[in-house]
Amino acid sequence: MNMAVQAINSNTKGVAQNTYDAIVIGSGISGGWAAKELCDKGLKTLVLERGRNVEHNKDYPTATKDLWEFPHRGNMTRQFLKDNPLISKAAGFGEDTAHFFIKDKDHPYVQEKPFDWIRGYQVGGKSLTWGRACQRWSNFEFTAPARYGYGLDWPIRYEDVAPWYSHVEKFAGVCGNKDGIEAMPDGEFLPPFDLNCVETHVQKSIKQHFPDRHLVQARWAHITKPTETHLQLGRGKCQARNLCMRGCPYGAYFSSVSATLPWAARTGNLTMRPFSVVHSIIFDEQKNKAIGVRVIDAQTKATTDYFARIIFLNASALNSNLVLLNSTSQRFPNGLGNDSGLLGKYIAFHNYRANVRGEIPGFEDKYYFGRNPTEPIIANYRNLHQQDTDYLGGFTTFMGAHRTRGATANLTEEIGAAYKDALSLPGGWRVYMYMQGETIPKESNHVRLSKTEKDQWGIPLLVTSVAYDDNDEKMIKDFLAQSTAMLEKAGCTNIQQHDSKQAPGLDIHEMGGVRMGHDPKTSLLNKYNQLHYCQNVFVTDGACMTSTGNQSPSILYMALTARAVNHAAEEMKKGNL
Ligand SMILES: Cc1cc2nc3c(=O)[nH]c(=O)nc-3n(C[C@H](O)[C@H](O)[C@H](O)COP(=O)(O)OP(=O)(O)OC[C@H]3O[C@@H](n4cnc5c(N)ncnc54)[C@H](O)[C@@H]3O)c2cc1C
Numbered sequence: 001m002n003m004a005v006q007a008i009n010s011n012t013k014g015v016a017q018n019t020y021d022a023i024v025i026g027s028g029i030s031g032g033w034a035a036k037e038l039c040d041k042g043l044k045t046l047v048l049e050r051g052r053n054v055e056h057n058k059d060y061p062t063a064t065k066d067l068w069e070f071p072h073r074g075n076m077t078r079q080f081l082k083d084n085p086l087i088s089k090a091a092g093f094g095e096d097t098a099h100f101f102i103k104d105k106d107h108p109y110v111q112e113k114p115f116d117w118i119r120g121y122q123v124g125g126k127s128l129t130w131g132r133a134c135q136r137w138s139n140f141e142f143t144a145p146a147r148y149g150y151g152l153d154w155p156i157r158y159e160d161v162a163p164w165y166s167h168v169e170k171f172a173g174v175c176g177n178k179d180g181i182e183a184m185p186d187g188e189f190l191p192p193f194d195l196n197c198v199e200t201h202v203q204k205s206i207k208q209h210f211p212d213r214h215l216v217q218a219r220w221a222h223i224t225k226p227t228e229t230h231l232q233l234g235r236g237k238c239q240a241r242n243l244c245m246r247g248c249p250y251g252a253y254f255s256s257v258s259a260t261l262p263w264a265a266r267t268g269n270l271t272m273r274p275f276s277v278v279h280s281i282i283f284d285e286q287k288n289k290a291i292g293v294r295v296i297d298a299q300t301k302a303t304t305d306y307f308a309r310i311i312f313l314n315a316s317a318l319n320s321n322l323v324l325l326n327s328t329s330q331r332f333p334n335g336l337g338n339d340s341g342l343l344g345k346y347i348a349f350h351n352y353r354a355n356v357r358g359e360i361p362g363f364e365d366k367y368y369f370g371r372n373p374t375e376p377i378i379a380n381y382r383n384l385h386q387q388d389t390d391y392l393g394g395f396t397t398f399m400g401a402h403r404t405r406g407a408t409a410n411l412t413e414e415i416g417a418a419y420k421d422a423l424s425l426p427g428g429w430r431v432y433m434y435m436q437g438e439t440i441p442k443e444s445n446h447v448r449l450s451k452t453e454k455d456q457w458g459i460p461l462l463v464t465s466v467a468y469d470d471n472d473e474k475m476i477k478d479f480l481a482q483s484t485a486m487l488e489k490a491g492c493t494n495i496q497q498h499d500s501k502q503a504p505g506l507d508i509h510e511m512g513g514v515r516m517g518h519d520p521k522t523s524l525l526n527k528y529n530q531l532h533y534c535q536n537v538f539v540t541d542g543a544c545m546t547s548t549g550n551q552s553p554s555i556l557y558m559a560l561t562a563r564a565v566n567h568a569a570e571e572m573k574k575g576n577l
């Protein structure tokens with residue numbers, strides 16, 4: 001019995017009722033974009049999301065709470081931390097945001113090597129909790145793997161994606177300044193957040209002492225001046241509260257829940273189905289293409305099949321690998337589209353291990369207004385026109401300066417009137433820099449399915465086998481030395497270097513496994529994110545990444561998704577899909 005016939009038998013409502021023009025798997029950052037673009041093109045689109053529904057505002061229970069309104073003042077109980085040692089390590093995780101992250105025991109996986117897989121399973125996925133940094137890739141990143149021979153050549157260049165970056169930036173709302181930097185191209189920006197006085201000082205100092213390095217205002221997915229499109233969706237200006245990860249009542253930062261999904265819903269073409277765990281993509285041997293998706297209801301565990309002409313896989317990088325590996329058939333015994341045997345291989349991530357911190361005297365008469373939710377950025381300055389270090393790749397540096405609270409530094413006792421008075425005064429200024437480093441995709445860094453263990457829905461557990469290498473260690477050393485030098489030149493004192501030694505994964509920028517490329521023998525996807533060997537299936541989340549570059553990845557996933565939908569719609573019109 002082929003998969004298609006099985007599917008019909010397990011389907012209680014009949015094929016017609018479960019048939020759409022397009023299916024999107026996952027409703028996070030990239031799935032939301034797939035839904036918006038497909039619905040805009042007039043395609044009846046089903047979005048399958050394994051987690052619960054989350055509605056803008058209605059489901060942000062902590063968005064306007066003060067810290068003292070939380071039972072544990074923002075912290076988790078010891079029991080919770082004991083039960084959830086992994087997810088509670090995530091950046092920004094706390095009592096105010098825990099509802100947008102999974103619980104460890106509900107979603108196990110096998111760590112062959114330490115890998116902290118951070119997940120948010122709900123409508124909106126991690127778009128509700130992401131940091132929102134949104135820099136464009138430059139051509140240096142698209143061409144570096146081929147130029148320096150450390151990986152596969154990308155089948156696309158900056159020029160292929162640039163119009164789609166613009167398309168996405170305008171809708172999402174990205175603030176920033178046009179700085180004219182080759183390593184971080186300008187975009188369609190809303191007005192930027194200002195640098196504070198110390199950040200401006202560090203910017204000037206870097207310009208003077210390191211002329212090839214550029215510190216610029218944040219490029220962040222925050223609305224600083226709403227456009228007509230934003231206003232139509234009820235999205236407003238950022239109030240600089242920096243409570244974004246709870247969900248923003250103003251819709252001021254970009255998420256699927258505040259922007260792409262409501263836009264898609266307005267077209268009348270969207271069907272959302274939460275609590276739908278996608279088990280696999282159904283391949284029809286006779287038709288030689290995918291015909292639909294098998295879903296297990298997260299609550300009842302009932303199986304239902306849904307059908308469509310095209311399928312967008314946007315379950316987030318490692319989950320998209322999992323779904324493809326689990327989509328086996330006679331034609332594809334090792335996973336859908338996996339003739340090359342490379343599915344699940346060349347997993348990479350961003351290196352976030354190192355940071356430097358220092359104090360800076362001389363600005364004690366100055367302060368700033370609001371809680372800026374963004375950070376200035378130093379564009380990558382390594383290995384651009386030529387290989388100029390003893391390691392491959394480059395790194396972006398995020399920085400910031402802030403005043404501490406409470407001028408308590410010179411007090412020995414943390415008690416009494418003097419201490420109370422000091423607490424009401426601003427303390428000294430501190431400056432920090434942290435890295436976002438490129439890592440080199442390697443065949444040995446991979447994920448695969450467990451042969452023995454399954455989850456509560458009967459789906460094999462993912463095994464992660466991903467680790468740092470010598471290249472990463474060398475980059476960390478260089479970052480620490482260079483950042484320390486920049487802080488010293490700016491006049492910082494008491495500079496401290498730190499290597500967190502955190503496991504891969506905690507960076508939350510996992511990528512690869514279904515990489516794009518020219519040649520089906522060495523890649524899974526073509527230049528439009530279609531599986532080479534199953535062209536009506538598109539993978540446009542982080543799984544498609546051929547290399548990691550050093551810029552924040554999500555805006556690129558959004559641009560690639562919009563580009564791929566455009567291509568899919570054209571191919572459908574021509575009758576090719
Ligand atoms: C704290 C934090 C800070 C971050 N900061 C930044 C940043 O500043 N800039 C940046 O670019 N990126 C940042 N990221 C990363 C960013 O969130 C991800 O790159 C992005 O969300 C990936 O989009 P996605 O669509 O692939 O996955 P997600 O947004 O995770 O969405 C995937 C969706 O698919 C669903 N799903 C998974 N498996 C299945 C299945 N089998 N069936 C049905 N549904 C399924 C999930 O429930 C989820 O809703 C950050 C992430 C976190 C958590």
Ligand code: SF4
Nearest residue numbers: 238239241242244248
């Ligand atoms: S800082 Fe801006 S985006 Fe973040 S929660 Fe406040 S208003 Fe919303």
